Amino acid sequence: MREVLVDGSAGELREALAAALDGGPAVLPLAPGSERLRDAMAPSEPVEPGTAVIIATSGSTGEPKGVLLSADALRASAHATHRRLGGPGHWLLATPAQYIGGLQVIVRSLLAGTTCATLPPGHFDGELFAEAAAPVLREEGPRYTALVPTQLTRLLDGGGRGLDAARAFDAIIIGAAATSAALRERAASAGVRIVPSYGMSETASGCVYDGVPLDGVEVRIGPDDRVLISGPVLTHGYRLRPDLTAEALVDGWFRTGDRGRLVDGRLEVLGRLDDVINTGGVKVSAAAVERALGALPGVREACVVGLPDVEWGQVVAAAVVTEGPVAAAELRAAVRSAVGAAGVPKRVEFVGALPLRGPGKVDRAAVVSQVFGVR
Template structure:
């Protein structure tokens, strides 16, 4: 396999060349973040001296939600199928701005889409996300003809909406902004619509070669169904063909042609609604509480930007519900927050511990790190 260490815009060009070669049958590519202290461990877990599984064009190294390193194997066919279906959904091939790290699947797919469109891509330089830096990076894309696209995480869009000015103007000029890696809240969707920013919330993962459901509707060729336990199952040409040197994980992940995600969902009139992780259920006093459901209730309150709900060990209850809340403007009081949850979800779902914070710890491109929330925001009491 060919390792590409991402350390700046020049290394993104190197990665793009390596991926182009891999799509044409060349050596498999393993992109890694050169600034991440965990990257060396991810590389070791990929065992680069071992032969690469046949049919692999790209390996996405990830620790996922469990913290266990995994290498997601993606074929040229899966990458192409995802990129081509995305262009059909958005309105045709266009120019792209890479605004998320290219070692993650969302960023890497921007490179693939650009290659298939035959268009150059622009790169948001690494470093803290700032509205003015986004506006500057977007300028060459927005100056070109044809559709203009980018992909980002909800946190980035929130910052653009907060900042206003040139960054928001640039966002409004894109024909579509794909939002992925984390859920798009109703409040964020409403803010984007009011500001005139055209967003496309997406659902997907490394195993589906990036987003495979756009605004609740599967991409062409992608099938979605819900298992008896509420698990989201996905089939189609965008799927991984397994995990690097882990036939056990590969076997567990597939039920025939269906990929077994770790998420719960429901289908309404053919549209997918993601309800949260299967493992986000909190068992408190013998009552099962969905962390995602409590998060949706709290986030819907005026003055709440985002929240993370976790279960904390408790000697009496087994687990208790805890909520870390990022507020904006006039935030609700703890009593108001608890009353709203109690009225909609019952007493068991009411957070026994509530902390207001300025930010939530993240892992990867915009995903809330639930383990870090539990350990850093809610240290043991007593």
């Protein structure tokens, strides 16, 4: 196993990935200060056969686990992505490369034999994005990057050089978190070509683009509306966890933790299986409430959680980011109309930004503790 500390240039990681794709040692990319994750990967133990990359993650549960990905899975994802976007191109790495979304940007550029510029980690704004994008945008042929919704929002808010650079990309994959309808509309109005994606470490990054599975990927809906995925992009297991592997991979299908539905062959992700709030004996989907809030003019982002309550068991609570004044009564009325009375938030807090974890996912545990003060 080759441990690689992900730095600002990602040069060492690029070299290590090139070797791993060619049969070299498996790569374990790590961010500075991630000793807990490193130790959980047991680097002194033999690596599972066929592994090219180990993505160390705490996931939504906080339990460290290592997702095993083969060279074939990484290649299948990269090639299918290029086919969907319009052919091999030049890439800007703009998200942390220890996560699968960033790492796959490097893999795609390696397989395409093209330029991969890097946005330094840390603070993100339009000027920095434009500066990092400049060498990619000077190249001939397709130019791509991948962002999380928060980054896209900042580019749209900031305008100027950053937004001009975003417009110049032939496609921007949006991943790590759901892309709201409002954000899609803003991007389209601004002339930014985005491709919302759905996927995870276990699928070697996004495997469904704008609702349509990549070539070779199949999606079906199982019991309890669980999204099931099969295809050449799948993980072959979890590092030193045969129990988790057996639970997640069944008959060639990966059992995600998400609920969804297929509408005319397109996947709609409805939320996490564990995002159901039981309030007064009525089950409410947190994702459905979030969608209702997000559809209201002036609402930028929303996170809905269940808080413990003596009378109701749980109550629906919403942390909301707005642009301009929006009354709590408006929010509650929108939810009542779209979801029903049970989904109306009993607590609403307006915040400047939602706490994030990893590559750009909302940290729901932090919303509960930091925004609502529940420990």
